[in-house]
Amino acid sequence: MTSKRLLPLLAALGLALPGMAHAQELVVGWAETNDTLNPVTTGKRNSGPILSNIFDTLVWISPEFEVEPLLAESWTVSEDGLSYVFKLREDVTFHDGTPFDAAAVVSNIDYITGENTQSKISLGLLGPCAHAEATGEYEVTFTCDEIYAPLLAQMGEPYLGMQSPAAIEEYGAELGQHPTGTGPFKFVSWTPGQSIVLEKNPDYHWMAASLGHEGPAEIEKITFQIVPNPQSRVQQFQSGQSQVMQQTPGLYWKTLTATGKYTELPVEISGLGIFAPINASLFPTDDILVRKAIMYAVDQKALIQLAEAGVYPPSYTPLSAGMLGHDEAAAEKYPYDPEKAKSLLKEAGWEFDGTTWTKDGKTLSIKITAISGKAHYMAQAQAIQGFLSEIGFDAQFEALNSPAWLDLNIDGGSTLTPSQYIGVDPDALHFWFLPDQYFNWSHWTNDELTDLIYQGRSELDHDKRAAIYQKIQDILLDNAVILPIRQNLDLTLAEKSVTGITWSGGGFQYFGAASIAE
């Protein structure tokens, strides 16, 4: 190629590159593929942040779990706690031009509860309050079969984002490819496994007040580039091809934040944190003393150091920090004490010959499992295996693909497995500890606990609820059926030029108030 022909090409490149950097266009390095963009049928936590930028919910939850008006201007709860009346904004339209009113909310609830919808998370969030009625053009009333304290907070999760009734009608089963909400960004395109593109909704002017942003979003266009490989995601971010990156691996978070060149956004994902249920139905952890020995034998801080470069705060209780009822004092319950663990095993009748523990001819053998594709679960499981081997457990590790992993844990074939569960209300615990629940992977129930979980749901007084959930955490830890590991954070990094990225309570990244400095 001669230099004459090269010159215009270089000039074109030179023009194009700054051009890309100037505009309010954001590329986000995204870690997971999406199952669907329909908030009702998605089963993935990581779809939540994308949905929360396309769809608005009736209420907004701040990262501190304050419930604020969003599509609903105000609301009242009846004396008996059984009905909620929401007064809706009158100036909202969906991206397709359909006006937002009480009938639209009712269509959404009807869609969620519809027999053919296959709703995943949404239906559970409504609890016993899945009946909506338009009691005015802009007034909608939810009726509950029983008192359900978690409702208001859960109304703010993106899985209850309001979809255009016209789109629900038009697209049917294809709705997930045509997300149509009222949010600050409109859907442009989705190339599965590659990218999701959103553009600014120019009519938007109803952002939650606490975000301090009026009018439409500053960002013109967001591209979520799906890069599941952590190494590639980091490289993409470091080379400037993306301005924001989620799920930064621990070691890279440590190195990149140390440079001081980036804005750190440790997005707090509320719920049960990262934890491992301990199977109380399987030998040898059917013995409470063996379970307690496990609790004493694992050092959360060192575990995080081993598995994830020590960048996450440890967790000592099943409820995330900042959630209603979170018990700070639980950290004192099981300090790292391998000697204590050994003495508990002796107390349980196990004998140690220097390498293995035996009792009645059986060895102290447990099975730790993890989902094979998830690097952090694999690392956590291996670290736990290390701690338990240290005190003489025969700790087997098995990596399984996620269907096999689900099956094994539901059948109770695994002793310990690192997992996460997200939720904005402590009632999320019921999925793991009520009898017959899909996620009762501890395979353990207790009448007092069951009663308390139901009480927690129907108690509307904040302080009384907190006391109930403290008691629940005590019971779970005293029976050693759950090994808390760490707080659940989505370590998000952004270039310094990008400001205003925030998240809604529960941990859903929100770009409505973000902007890029010129």
Add this chain to the structure above:
Amino acid sequence: MDVTRTLPADDSGLAAKTPLSVALLRAFRHRSLAAGTVICVVLALLVICAPWLTEFDPAKQSAMETFQPPSLAHPMGTDAFGRDMMARVLYGGRVTMLASLAVVVMGAIAGTVLGLVAGYAGGAAGFAIMRLVDLLLAFPGILLALAITAILGPGLVNGIIAISIILVPVYARLVEGATREIRSLPFVDAAIVLGAGPVRVMATHILPNVMSSVIVMTTTWLGVAALWITALGFIGLGVQPPQPEWGAILNDGQMFLTLAWWMTVFPGVFLSLFIIGVNLLGDGLRDVLDPTIAD
């Protein structure tokens, strides 16, 4: 590979020597065979002597020593769990090397037996066996291995079984062809006339004649087997943590490539050396042993 195949002009002294020493002499003169042997022997010695070369337990975690670069205490550094990389690479080499050997040996035995039976029996039975073998051959190797481990579950033993199954058709086709050819030779007929049963004919008359091709095939496929074993380990379907294995160690390291090169480079170098070594060895052995290649 024809550089060293010709013997020196003055080979009158060889006549008095045994076939074994002729083979050894030829092997020594064959440069790639010599190089391959040296590499394999050195690697084998290193992994056998692992307990004397490093005092560390490859599974012992240490929260205080994560991601240490190579130093005197840890000549190959430490990994994300603070485990000594040298211990992991050496002990992991035992797994990779033994597993690939097990794979080719198992595949060779099963494939040879099938090939012998099919070639000797011929007719409908032989046809049926060979079409089954062709069926296996129709799938790309690694895909078949993945499918088999998906059925059997992850683990080293299952991985070895899976990859052995892939190798079965390779041997079966080779042996079946050779067996059919030998089956029609007069000495086989003579043995049958003298009352030898099929098993005896196959074992004492046909097998020795196909053996050298099988051995050559085994060394050529050893490198491929090692790659497949490490591939399974790399994607997490082979050995399960904390047991070290080169593929699994490479996978541990790949996430930290730009921050902790030693986690990937050392197992990578060892694996490459092993593959190069067995390939050179295989090429050389073929030149030396294969009767179809004339001096």
